[in-house]
Amino acid sequence: MRAGEDMTNPFHRTARVRGAILHIAVLAILLAFGSLAKAGEPADSRPAAPLTEADFHPFDPELAEIGRLLFYDPVLSGNRNISCGTCHHHELASGDGLALGVGEGGEGIGPKRTTGRGDARIEKRVPRNASALFNLGAREIHVLFHDGRLSVDPIFGNGFNSPAEEYLPSGLKGILAAQALFPLTSETEMAGNPEENKIAGAAYDRIDHVWPLITERVRAIPGYMQRFQKADPDIAGVGDLTITHIANALGDFINAEWRVTDTPxxxxxxxxxxxxxxxxxxxxxxxxxxxxxxxxxxxxxxxxxxxxxxxxxxxxxxxxxxxxxxxxxxxxxxxxxxxxxxxxxxxxxxxxxxxxxxxxxxxxxxxxxxxxxxxxxxxxxxxxxxxxxxxxxxxxxxxxxxxxxxxxxxxxxxxxxxxxxxxxxxxxxxxxxxxxxxxSLTGNAGGRLGRPETVPSGLPVD
The missing domain is CATH 1.10.760.10 (Cytochrome c-like domain)
Known part of the structure; x- marks a missing residue:
């Protein structure tokens, strides 16, 4: 052991209780790792420790359960025919198994999903791949989406630099709550065509006009109001529920559900x-x-x-x-x-x-x-x-x-x-x-709470 080496670092540990043969094998592995540090390679390129629960933001279990129901409830979509879970499904490792997603107007899930039928057919494919949701609740994460259009930033006074700019609501618990709001406003993902429903039309007016309409839908469902009031005493009546509460529930669910810390x-x-x-x-x-x-x-x-x-x-x-x-x-x-x-x-x-x-x-x-x-x-x-x-x-x-x-x-x-x-x-x-x-990076893919069989709106669950 050289002076200054950290015995708490797994790359420096030896298997002292496994006998001489295993001890030699471990030393060989350590030597191999020592050879990995190339000139110019970033010092933090290799994890110094496994990912653990301490690496994630805390979440509220009651909110996470509400978020699970909302995540699979088509009531959040313009035409009530698609949910977050349609394209980020438990059976598909929090994705959809497609190169480019088939959003609002499609039928089925996963590789069997079609582009729909009749007037309800999709107008175009979703432009990008539906990203998996694993470990998005980690404290280190400060930017989301393939192009980084959502990031932690004080520029607009609400904590985030986002497509909603100053119109993003305040009080969001973190970046996961913020990202949950944007698929709801997307014509191809969940909102639908402006000629079909008020939510899609509102998105063309101004992005934040979508969220009060969705909130009204959720307020009208007793099963959600009862759960939100139990989770948050400040929600005294129907009018106290806001899109911020909905987004925070969705964010807490994604944070809690898809943590992968158990890989080989x-x-x-x-x-x-x-x-x-x-x-x-x-x-x-x-x-x-x-x-x-x-x-x-x-x-x-x-x-x-x-x-x-x-x-x-x-x-x-x-x-x-x-x-x-x-x-x-x-x-x-x-x-x-x-x-x-x-x-x-x-x-x-x-x-x-x-x-x-x-x-x-x-x-x-x-x-x-x-x-x-x-x-x-x-x-x-x-x-x-x-x-x-x-x-x-x-x-x-x-x-x-x-x-x-x-x-x-x-x-x-x-x-x-x-x-x-x-x-x-x-x-x-x-x-x-x-x-x-x-x-060897494969761990738990099924989530913790899983897909609900029913949701408070009574709409079908994909």
């Missing part, structure tokens, strides 16, 4: 050297060493919460800005208006990553190995990617336009010119080891 990797960090097998340990060495994954997927949450351009191919409706000449998605630049942010997207956290495909901000890859290989050489991955590699629910109305941006030569050139990752050469065995390590 976390047990390994806690000192159980047998928690991951030899192949996964080799993949871990590659992840934090030669492959360079840990430079962005760093720290306890395995994300630097920053934005990087990977040249993932464009398809679908994109998140088009008002002045864009055609369908595309410029990522972070759409929020910052800085050219250097073009095509950059937020680094996702990786616990349960093996369960949350398709992968990428638009679900471009249907296999974990596919997205790994793309990261290793984004330019080559972009050139070799083909539309048949993506899983999109079929709809003849979209077939002619789904890949317009992908086929545009000028947009392809711009996207290919913006890559933040240098290529890394790994052989097939090393790629398999890397994928093996990512599988």
């Amino acid at each position: 990797f976390d047990r390994y960090l806690a000192g159980d050297v047998e928690a991951i097998d030899q192949g996964a340990r080799a993949g871990m060495a590659l992840f934090y060493g030669k492959a360079g994954c840990g430079e962005c997927h760093s720290g306890p949450l395995m994300s630097d919460q920053d934005f990087h351009a990977l040249a993932l191919p464009h398809f679908g409706p994109g998140r088009t800005r008002r002045f864009d000449p055609y369908v595309r998605d410029v990522g972070r630049m759409g929020e910052t208006d800085r050219l250097e942010d073009a095509y950059r997207f937020r680094t996702p956290m990786l616990r349960n990553v093996a369960l949350t495909g398709p992968w990428g901000h638009n679900g471009a890859y249907d296999t974990l190995e596919g997205i790994v290989r793309h990261h290793l050489d984004p330019a080559a991955g972009y050139e070799s990617w083909r539309p048949e590699m993506v899983r999109l629910p079929p709809d003849e109305r979209f077939a002619a336009v789904d890949f317009i941006s992908f086929e545009d030569a000028r947009e392809r050139a711009r996207l290919a010119a913006r890559i933040d990752i240098a290529p890394v050469k790994l052989d097939d065995a090393e790629v398999a080891q890397l994928v093996g390590f990512l599988n």
Whole structure:
């Protein structure tokens, strides 16, 4: 033991009670980890300890239970036909299993979800992949959404920089409560078409005009009012319930429900050297060493919460800005208006990553190995990617336009010119080891409270 080494750090521990043979094995692993620190690698790229409950914000159990019901209640949507849980389902690892979501107007869940029928059919696909919800209640998180359009920031006096700017309500418990408000205002996700309901029409007037209408619906349901009054004595009557209470309940549910701290990797960090097998340990060495994954997927949450351009191919409706000449998605630049942010997207956290495909901000890859290989050489991955590699629910109305941006030569050139990752050469065995390590990040995926069978509105539960 060198002077100054910390015996509480799992990378410095030895298995003193396991005998001489295991002691030698552990020393070999420690030596391997010691070789991971490359010149220029961030000092905090490797977690120093497992993720634990202490790493998360506290939550109110009564509010979390109300949030669970609201999360699966279609009453929050414009046409009362979709809930948060439709696209972030317990049976689908808090996602929807689709590359691009099918929001308001669709039917079914997961890969079997269709784009709907008749006049109720969706008008367009959701522009981006439905992100998994694991560990979003962690204290470290200060920015959300693929493009970071919601962040903790005092700029507007309500604690957040968001699309609602100064119109975001005050009193929100945290960033999870804030993010829960925005799908409710989205035409493609939950609000619907302005010609169909008042909520969708209000979103076109001003974003904060949506939330009082949703609050009125919840106030009219005795089952919710009784629960809210029990959880919060300040809610004396129907008029005291606000959208802030609803958002805080949804935020507490997401915070409480999808915490993943029980992965083999976390047990390994806690000192159980047998928690991951030899192949996964080799993949871990590659992840934090030669492959360079840990430079962005760093720290306890395995994300630097920053934005990087990977040249993932464009398809679908994109998140088009008002002045864009055609369908595309410029990522972070759409929020910052800085050219250097073009095509950059937020680094996702990786616990349960093996369960949350398709992968990428638009679900471009249907296999974990596919997205790994793309990261290793984004330019080559972009050139070799083909539309048949993506899983999109079929709809003849979209077939002619789904890949317009992908086929545009000028947009392809711009996207290919913006890559933040240098290529890394790994052989097939090393790629398999890397994928093996990512599988060791799999823990509890089913949540704590689970999906409710019924909700107070009486509407069907997906």
